Amino acid sequence: MKKVRIFVTYKESVFDPQGETITAAVKSLGFPEVKKIGVGKFFDITLSDEADLDQTIPAISEKLLVNFNLETYRYQVLEEQK
């Protein structure tokens, strides 16, 4: 099995309201050392050994996982067994 983690974040230019809210909440809880919190999601994907990662990962990101108007992604191969 192959394992890949896809990270999805807002684009730099897009306002991250959840991150702003959490940052304000953490500061108000008494953590002035926290300067900024950004929020993202990730997908841990298990694929069969035959999967072509360079093809499958961009394809499912574009078709389902990522909203390219607001978001961007990158991925990391966690495990690749032959």
Add this chain to the structure above:
Amino acid sequence: MKKVRIFVTYKESVFDPQGETITAAVKSLGFPEVKKIGVGKFFDITLSDEADLDQTIPAISEKLLVNFNLETYRYQVLEEQK
């Protein structure tokens, strides 16, 4: 500045409905090589140089970021400048 990424996932024993739904959707889109997709969120945290990570990160995770009934977390130091 120090930078830390906190990963939050469901505990192993907790059903992940979003992951199940996405897995089914991806398969139905014509990607039989995808076996399983799990979903999580992450927080990219920027802290001042004086921050004590071993103390601050668990504290804000417990107080705000993680629901310990359902979720678990781990964190990774991305950048630690002295």
